[in-house]
Amino acid sequence: MKDQLNYMAQNVTDGKMTRREFMGKAAALGVSAAVASSMFADAAKAASPVKGGVLKMGVQGGESTNSQDPALWASDVPIAGGRNWGETLVEVGPDGSLEGLVAESWEGSSDAKTWRFKIRQGIEFSNGKSVTAEDVMRTMERHTNEDSQSGALGIVKGIESMRADGDVFELTLGVGNADMPYLIGDYHLVIQPDGGFGNPTEAVSTGAYTLETDEPGVRMTFKRNPNYWGGDAVAHYDGVEVITLNDATARTAALQSGQVDIINRVEPKIAQLLDRAPNLAVRNVSGRGHYVFIMHVDTAPFDVNELRLALKYAVNREEMVEKILRGYGGVGNDMPINAAYPLFDESIPQRAHDMAKAKEHYEKSGHDGSPIILRTADGAFPGAVDAAALFQQSAQAAGIPLEIKREPNDGYWSEVWNKQPFCCSYWGGRPVQDQMYSTAYLSTADWNDTRWKVAAFDEMLLSARAELDEAKRKATYSQMGTMIRDEGGLILPMFNDFIDAVSNSVQGYEPDPNGPVMNWYASKKTWKA
Amino acid sequence: MHPIVKLVAQRLALGALLLLAASALIFGLTEALPGDAAQAILGQAATTESLANLREEMGLDRPALTRYFEWLGGIMTGDMGLALTNKLDIATSIQSRMANTLFLAFWAALISVPLAILLGLIAVRYQNRWPDKMISGVTLASISLPEFMIAYILIFFFAVKLFWAPSFANISPSMDLLDKLHAIALPVAVLVMVVLAHMMRMTRAAILNVMQSAYIETAELKGLSGFQVIARHAFPNAIAPIVNVVMINMAYLVVGVVVVEVVFAYPGMGQYLVDAVVKRDVPVVLACGVIFAAVYILLNIFADVVSILTNPRLRHPK
Numbered sequence: 001m002k003d004q005l006n007y008m009a010q011n012v013t014d015g016k017m018t019r020r021e022f023m024g025k026a027a028a029l030g031v032s033a034a035v036a037s038s039m040f041a042d043a044a045k046a047a048s049p050v051k052g053g054v055l056k057m058g059v060q061g062g063e064s065t066n067s068q069d070p071a072l073w074a075s076d077v078p079i080a081g082g083r084n085w086g087e088t089l090v091e092v093g094p095d096g097s098l099e100g101l102v103a104e105s106w107e108g109s110s111d112a113k114t115w116r117f118k119i120r121q122g123i124e125f126s127n128g129k130s131v132t133a134e135d136v137m138r139t140m141e142r143h144t145n146e147d148s149q150s151g152a153l154g155i156v157k158g159i160e161s162m163r164a165d166g167d168v169f170e171l172t173l174g175v176g177n178a179d180m181p182y183l184i185g186d187y188h189l190v191i192q193p194d195g196g197f198g199n200p201t202e203a204v205s206t207g208a209y210t211l212e213t214d215e216p217g218v219r220m221t222f223k224r225n226p227n228y229w230g231g232d233a234v235a236h237y238d239g240v241e242v243i244t245l246n247d248a249t250a251r252t253a254a255l256q257s258g259q260v261d262i263i264n265r266v267e268p269k270i271a272q273l274l275d276r277a278p279n280l281a282v283r284n285v286s287g288r289g290h291y292v293f294i295m296h297v298d299t300a301p302f303d304v305n306e307l308r309l310a311l312k313y314a315v316n317r318e319e320m321v322e323k324i325l326r327g328y329g330g331v332g333n334d335m336p337i338n339a340a341y342p343l344f345d346e347s348i349p350q351r352a353h354d355m356a357k358a359k360e361h362y363e364k365s366g367h368d369g370s371p372i373i374l375r376t377a378d379g380a381f382p383g384a385v386d387a388a389a390l391f392q393q394s395a396q397a398a399g400i401p402l403e404i405k406r407e408p409n410d411g412y413w414s415e416v417w418n419k420q421p422f423c424c425s426y427w428g429g430r431p432v433q434d435q436m437y438s439t440a441y442l443s444t445a446d447w448n449d450t451r452w453k454v455a456a457f458d459e460m461l462l463s464a465r466a467e468l469d470e471a472k473r474k475a476t477y478s479q480m481g482t483m484i485r486d487e488g489g490l491i492l493p494m495f496n497d498f499i500d501a502v503s504n505s506v507q508g509y510e511p512d513p514n515g516p517v518m519n520w521y522a523s524k525k526t527w528k529a
Numbered sequence: 530m531h532p533i534v535k536l537v538a539q540r541l542a543l544g545a546l547l548l549l550a551a552s553a554l555i556f557g558l559t560e561a562l563p564g565d566a567a568q569a570i571l572g573q574a575a576t577t578e579s580l581a582n583l584r585e586e587m588g589l590d591r592p593a594l595t596r597y598f599e600w601l602g603g604i605m606t607g608d609m610g611l612a613l614t615n616k617l618d619i620a621t622s623i624q625s626r627m628a629n630t631l632f633l634a635f636w637a638a639l640i641s642v643p644l645a646i647l648l649g650l651i652a653v654r655y656q657n658r659w660p661d662k663m664i665s666g667v668t669l670a671s672i673s674l675p676e677f678m679i680a681y682i683l684i685f686f687f688a689v690k691l692f693w694a695p696s697f698a699n700i701s702p703s704m705d706l707l708d709k710l711h712a713i714a715l716p717v718a719v720l721v722m723v724v725l726a727h728m729m730r731m732t733r734a735a736i737l738n739v740m741q742s743a744y745i746e747t748a749e750l751k752g753l754s755g756f757q758v759i760a761r762h763a764f765p766n767a768i769a770p771i772v773n774v775v776m777i778n779m780a781y782l783v784v785g786v787v788v789v790e791v792v793f794a795y796p797g798m799g800q801y802l803v804d805a806v807v808k809r810d811v812p813v814v815l816a817c818g819v820i821f822a823a824v825y826i827l828l829n830i831f832a833d834v835v836s837i838l839t840n841p842r843l844r845h846p847k
Binding site for chain 2: 058063064065066067072074149150151153154201213215216217218219243244245246247249250253254256257258259410411413414415446447
């Protein structure tokens with residue numbers, strides 16, 4: 001009943017239900033008129049944003065080694081904190097559309113090689129300096145710089161030349177890319193004064209809040225930026241706290257005891273239980289992130305496609321979604337793309353668990369029966385060790401001698417992933433298909449963790465990239481997806497949801513498939529009733 | 530020179546040598562771990578290019594020995610250097626973390642040590658009767674549970690159900706003492722429960738051992754009450770082993786509480802050290818390691834000195 005009342009209250013808040021409807025339905029649920037009436041009032045009040053209060057977020061993924069330099073952000077806490085003070089040129093909205101932040105508008109040339117971003121006029125950095133196209137250019141320079149350690153290097157290294165032309169920042173790509181505005185919204189590419197060349201860690205940008213205190217691995221506090229250009233429609237809190245809570249139980253306890261208002265990474269196994277607790281709700285959204293078993297297609301025995309297919313048919317995807325994700329996710333189709341991406345082709349058939357086919361392909365592969373070793377670790381993805389065990393069981397049932405080697409978490413990403421021919425891993429997903437494929441499936445990609453080096457595939461990727469006709473792009477992407485699905489080294493059993501839990505005092509919360517906690521825009525877009 | 534002063538001086542000099550050896554060992558072991566800071570920072574996002582850039586910037590491209598002696602030269606002059614990962618001054622970061630660790634350890638010790646000794650005395654007084662059995666039972670049960678389990682149980686009842694204490698120890702320098710104590714109530718309770726049994730059992734065993742002596746019988750025969758015998762005659766002679774086990778537990782409270790720090794998100798040294806190890810931030814690991822080693826060595830020297838001072842035979846060696 002609680003769920004239903006909450007749902008109805010949400011409808012009132014969203015303006016989808018009138019008072020009469022609400023009272024009637026509440027009465028049908030056995031709620032007294034007085035209670036229903038006050039619930040309606042609360043819900044209706046919640047509809048309009050209220051200023052004030054402090055939003056406290058308990059976030060997994062922080063270390064005492066974290067830095068405020070956007071180039072080095074790689075885990076959730078620095079990203080969550082950085083969203084408060086830092087802004088990129090554009091942001092990708094929950095529906096996949098682009099909204100301008102530092103850039104007011106943008107346009108590309110017909111070959112998608114030259115892109116012009118018009119900088120929003122009259123906006124200031126939190127240190128009082130006006131934002132110029134020059135600052136934007138310097139920011140991109142810092143991230144593309146040869147000495148760069150930026151996580152966005154792969155995105156911006158395709159830029160051949162840049163210039164600041166009045167209030168316009170113009171960049172020219174070596175190869176046309178119709179998705180460039182999406183890529184430039186990458187969370188690393190926070191616009192900083194002089195591009196952050198002076199002091200990249202000073203936390204000065206145009207964000208809705210400014211950094212007040214920073215204790216790496218412990219907490220960051222922010223206060224509202226009085227000069228924020230976004231006006232009254234956003235940034236409702238007086239202050240924001242991002243608290244590092246790496247322990248899952250500590251996180252849920254902090255939310256239940258009211259010490260924090262939002263937490264990320266609710267463990268699937270407790271999500272349903274937690275949702276029953278009063279005064280909070282579990283909010284999940286299917287994203288583009290996925291858990292994978294990756295094979296190097298150039299290394300024996302995985303260089304035989306029949307064996308790869310055998311393993312792909314041997315995975316029981318439904319079982320994994322049910323047991324590893326507890327239903328908080330969807331089945332994968334051995335390609336890194338799902339319906340959360342623009343231009344996804346729904347007509348590609350879903351691969352199912354098929355023992356007969358697994359056996360048939362295994363026999364055709366001519367494998368000598370020596371053990372096939374799958375490396376896994378707790379840290380590869382949540383539940384990776386269990387997922388590997390499930391995979392082992394279903395593979396052995398098909399006569400495939402799959403064996404598990406458990407590796408330590410420590411050093412997994414430097415010693416196992418991208419080094420060993422068969423291991424568990426995860427991908428966070430990317431806003432557009434081109435970026436996902438370019439990051440991990442292009443022959444020259446640094447993170448080509450399946451060693452997928454196919455000239456025909458590269459050609460399709462590059463032609464789709466510069467293609468402005470959406471129907472043609474979609475057709476090419478469909479072909480590419482099918483190719484990876486049927487020949488690639490990727491076994492992708494499941495796409496994982498982002499699972500957050502949010503206190504009922506937080507209003508305006510809309511899950512965003514681009515990332516957890518409203519793609520970390522919660523402090524900007526929500527308010528407390 | 531008084532023999533005790535001489536002994537302390539000798540021990541301190543030996544301790545300094547030990548610290549040097551410890552630092553070399555820590556450096557060697559950290560180097561031996563797979564990967565380095567550059568790989569650890571970039572993680573899954575590492576590319577050959579960005580790795581090389583980062584290594585050069587951190588100076589990781591230079592030989593290990595050079596780096597070790599540079600660090601040693603720095604620390605001799607009191608300069609712990611900058612963290613590889615976030616370029617923050619290590620001394621400043623450690624200062625606040627060490628203060629937090631000592632704050633937590635201090636309150637846990639202040640409660641647990643007197644409590645353990647008192648319970649030990651009571652257990653001896655009522656040996657093999659119900660108070661003894663109850664004290665031993667409860668403390669042994671609490672030491673047998675893993676500390677995170679005790680922490681979760683306390684959080685569930687006192688934070689989530691009763692709202693008496695916060696579920697995580699969110700302390701900051703701007704809070705006043707009472708707020709801070711409220712914030713650390715649960716972690717202190719967990720630590721007390723974890724260290725109590727060891728000290729209590731040792732007190733009990735040491736005193737019972739002394740109680741077998743002939744002079745205790747004499748004390749009883751001259752009509753002293755049970756508690757007087759224990760407190761005046763047995764306890765002073767049992768101080769040496771008790772101090773030793775108390776010091777071991779003190780050292781644990783300072784250097785070994787990382788699990789409690791994680792569960793309560795407490796910003797102490799343990800969490801700092803673990804993060805640094807994971808990221809292969811060698812200067813931070815070294816700084817923490819040396820401080821921890823120093824704590825152990827100093828507490829041990831203290832325990833030795835107290836043992837000698839309380840034992841006339843050792844105090845006046847022939």
